[in-house]
Amino acid sequence: xxxxxxxxxxxxxxxxxxxxxxxxxxxxxxxxxxxxxxxxxxxxxxxxxxxxxxxxxxxxxxxxxxxxxxxxxxxxxxxxxxxxxxxxxxxxxxxxxxxxxxxxxxxxxxxxxxxxxxxxxxxxxxxxxxxxxxxxxxxxxxxxxxxxxxxxxxxxxxxxxxxxxxxxxxxxxxxxxxxxxxxxxxxxxxxxxxxxxxxxxxxxxxxxxxxxxxxxxxxxxxxxxxxxxxxxxxxxxxxxxxxxxxxxxxxxxxxxxxxxxxxxxxxxxxxxxxxxxxxxxxx
Amino acid sequence: xxxxxxxxxxxxxxxxxxxxxxxxxxxxxxxxxxxxxxxxxxxxxxxxxxxxxxxxxxxxxxxxxxxxxxxxxxxxxxxxxxxxxxxxxxxxxxxxxxxxxxxxxxxxxxxxxxxxxxxxxxxxxxxxxxxxxxxxxxxxxxxxxxxxxxxxxxxxxxxxxxxxxxxxxxxxxxxxxxxxxxxxxxxxxxxxxxxxxxxxxxxxxxxxxxxxxxxxxxxxxxxxxxxxxxxxxxxxxxxxxxxxxxxxxxxxxxxxxxxxxxxxxxxxxxxxxxxxxxxxxxxxxxxxxxxxxxxxxxxxxxxxxxxxxxxxxxxxxxxxxxxxxxxxxxxxxxxxxxxxxxxxxxxxxxxxxxxxxxxxxxxxxxxxxxxxxxxxxxxxxxxxxxxxxxxxxxxxx
Numbered sequence: 219x220x221x222x223x224x225x226x227x228x229x230x231x232x233x234x235x236x237x238x239x240x241x242x243x244x245x246x247x248x249x250x251x252x253x254x255x256x257x258x259x260x261x262x263x264x265x266x267x268x269x270x271x272x273x274x275x276x277x278x279x280x281x282x283x284x285x286x287x288x289x290x291x292x293x294x295x296x297x298x299x300x301x302x303x304x305x306x307x308x309x310x311x312x313x314x315x316x317x318x319x320x321x322x323x324x325x326x327x328x329x330x331x332x333x334x335x336x337x338x339x340x341x342x343x344x345x346x347x348x349x350x351x352x353x354x355x356x357x358x359x360x361x362x363x364x365x366x367x368x369x370x371x372x373x374x375x376x377x378x379x380x381x382x383x384x385x386x387x388x389x390x391x392x393x394x395x396x397x398x399x400x401x402x403x404x405x406x407x408x409x410x411x412x413x414x415x416x417x418x419x420x421x422x423x424x425x426x427x428x429x430x431x432x433x434x435x436x437x438x439x440x441x442x443x444x445x446x447x448x449x450x451x452x453x454x455x456x457x458x459x460x461x462x463x464x465x466x467x468x469x470x471x472x473x474x475x476x477x478x479x480x481x482x483x484x485x486x487x488x489x490x491x492x493x494x495x496x497x498x499x500x501x
Numbered sequence: 502x503x504x505x506x507x508x509x510x511x512x513x514x515x516x517x518x519x520x521x522x523x524x525x526x527x528x529x530x531x532x533x534x535x536x537x538x539x540x541x542x543x544x545x546x547x548x549x550x551x552x553x554x555x556x557x558x559x560x561x562x563x564x565x566x567x568x569x570x571x572x573x574x575x576x577x578x579x580x581x582x583x584x585x586x587x588x589x590x591x592x593x594x595x596x597x598x599x600x601x602x603x604x605x606x607x608x609x610x611x612x613x614x615x616x617x618x619x620x621x622x623x624x625x626x627x628x629x630x631x632x633x634x635x636x637x638x639x640x641x642x643x644x645x646x647x648x649x650x651x652x653x654x655x656x657x658x659x660x661x662x663x664x665x666x667x668x669x670x671x672x673x674x675x676x677x678x679x680x681x682x683x684x685x686x687x688x689x690x691x692x693x694x695x696x697x698x699x700x701x702x703x704x705x706x707x708x709x710x711x712x713x714x715x716x717x718x719x720x721x722x723x724x725x726x727x728x729x730x731x732x733x734x735x736x737x738x739x740x741x742x743x744x745x746x747x748x749x750x751x752x753x754x755x756x757x758x759x760x761x762x763x764x765x766x767x768x769x770x771x772x773x774x775x776x777x778x779x780x781x782x783x784x785x786x787x788x789x790x791x792x793x794x795x796x797x798x799x800x801x802x803x804x805x806x807x808x809x810x811x812x813x814x815x816x817x818x819x820x821x822x823x824x825x826x827x828x829x830x831x832x833x834x835x836x837x838x839x840x841x842x843x844x845x846x847x848x849x850x851x852x853x854x855x856x857x858x859x860x861x862x863x864x865x866x867x868x869x870x871x872x873x874x875x876x877x878x879x880x881x882x883x884x885x886x887x888x889x890x891x892x893x894x895x896x897x898x
Contacts, residue, residue: 239542242538242539242542242543243542243543243546245533246528246533246534246539246542246543246546246547247546249528249531249533250524250527250528250531250533250547252524254546255550257552287732287734299709299711300709300711300714300727303714303715303718303725304725307718307723307724307725393516396550396551397518397520397521397550399550400546400547401546401549401550401551402545402546403552403555
């Protein structure tokens with residue numbers, strides 16, 4: 219094990235409450251130099267984790283937002299033919315038209331590879347892409363190198379990036395893919411942890427509001443037949459909304475009144491259902 | 502080290518690969534793991550690749566390091582089942598009373614606690630009496646409790662492991678909720694269906710056609726002429742109608758489920774409907790076939806280019822398909838025999854197919870299969886059959 223890695227131990231960020239289990243997993247993943255695949259309900263902080271790691275280890279963060287139409291090559295590099303064509307016609311740039319390398323632009327994975335310092339590479343929502351993309355990408359990340367066909371050059375990673383991959387999918391990713399990752403499922407936080415999380419985001423929130431909001435939140439999560447239950451992200455936004463409203467009194471919450479339901483429930487059937495539940499509980 | 506642990510995991514059906522086990526050894530030899538807690542978290546992150554197996558892992562871990570017995574249905578599971586029963590009872594006492602064969606009135610006098618106890622007793626009796634028989638606490642079927650049943654506790658919350666030893670955490674079995682017997686996605690299925698796509702240029706012209714650009718530029722004596730194209734997008738519309746009723750389809754739930762899972766992730770424009778045995782006036786958008794009926798006549802208004810794929814064993818009593826008012830559901834009285842409905846669908850969608858989970862060698866022996874085959878081209882759900890089905894529905898004519 220390198221000395222440098224001993225120092226780079228991850229303990230949590232300023233805006234991220236880390237449970238110890240996850241911290242261990244992140245550390246062991248970094249030591250084993252493997253990608254970490256995170257699954258969990260939307261809004262439980264999968265993406266935030268990568269930000270927190272980058273922040274606490276002071277590494278630059280490179281985010282690759284996966285889109286369904288994305289091809290692997292887009293994530294690696296791009297050969298800018300048009301600029302080259304333009305330069306060859308007008309010749310007013312400092313680039314050398316006969317040198318194709320000048321027209322190769324690095325994609326997100328490419329950037330992480332050529333970077334001189336170790337980076338955190340976040341590959342967000344991998345499940346959006348098709349399986350071919352996923353498997354091919356893992357090959358690249360496994361080998362830590364890829365070829366640029368146009369200039370017949372192999373790019374090697376200078377520093378092995380810390381790779382975090384997130385997935386919302388209910389279904390499993392392909393076996394070869396899973397075989398190359400470490401895996402963690404972020405469970406939904408319990409009320410105590412949730413209080414901590416809220417406090418990290420709102421350091422000066424009053425205890426009264428905190429308790430009332432978290433209680434109400436967990437009560438709302440228990441509503442049956444919701445398509446999408448509110449998650450941490452919704453709670454944070456909701457408290458922000460409550461704070462911003464000058465007319466809001468904490469007492470309303472304890473009475474069973476829930477303002478700004480729309481912040482918590484974003485699908486219209488859920489919203490209607492929640493409203494019905496709330497008005498019923500108030501009676 | 503821990504080879505035995507590895508093999509127990511394999512034995513209980515957790516897919517752990519030797520590679521990942523070696524990786525765990527690497528972590529151990531690097532001195533990254535210094536306590537049982539460390540071992541628990543690391544082993545889980547490295548070996549287990551799906552939250553579905555977290556619960557099994559917890560059980561095996563507790564078994565191996567603490568000697569906790571590995572059992573199938575535990576008291577806790579029964580308690581959960583009883584809770585589910587209670588909940589169902591509150592919603593619809595009549596149905597539960599009927600299902601359990603008890604008098605509704607005598608139950609309604611009990612307090613919730615007594616009721617739970619009562620259910621627990623019943624459940625225990627049942628698990629003892631019916632091991633693997635035609636149990637009424639089972640998956641699917643008419644049973645009020647079971648895997649697909651409703652879970653009163655909601656998703657169990659994992660919480661933190663700070664003040665607990667790993668063994669205790671493992672004994673807690675925090676991940677039970679994720680473990681509901683999942684099905685493996687069939688990799689081949691994806692391979693076979695991959696060709697089901699219809700790439701059509703859509704959207705704004707925003708993609709540079711490089712070859713054409715260079716050609717036009719040359720023609721223009723070097724004056725740059727950029728040519729744009731529309732992007733190619735998959736515009737294939739697929740309707741999947743699934744027979745999810747009755748006992749006859751039960752053996753195939755597995756394979757149909759993975760087909761359904763796969764298609765849901767693969768096709769942008771996929772509609773799924775459900776029916777029982779065959780199609781009459783309505784199909785349903787919800788799997789229990791209760792709340793969201795969809796009139797078959799409405800299909801006529803849909804894009805005829807839609808690929809209409811029916812999944813079912815097409816095995817039923819002949820009158821169900823041939824006779825007017827053939828439905829076994831008394832409330833479905835349409836005045837038209839089902840076979841006419843099927844013909845309507847086949848005429849509406851020229852690219853249609855019937856997928857049958859039964860092996861094709863068995864088809865000639867079921868009369869209704871032959872009837873259906875006259876209307877829809879039928880393919881079996883196998884690698885080969887799917888391949889043929891794709892070729893058929895993608896053909897131009």
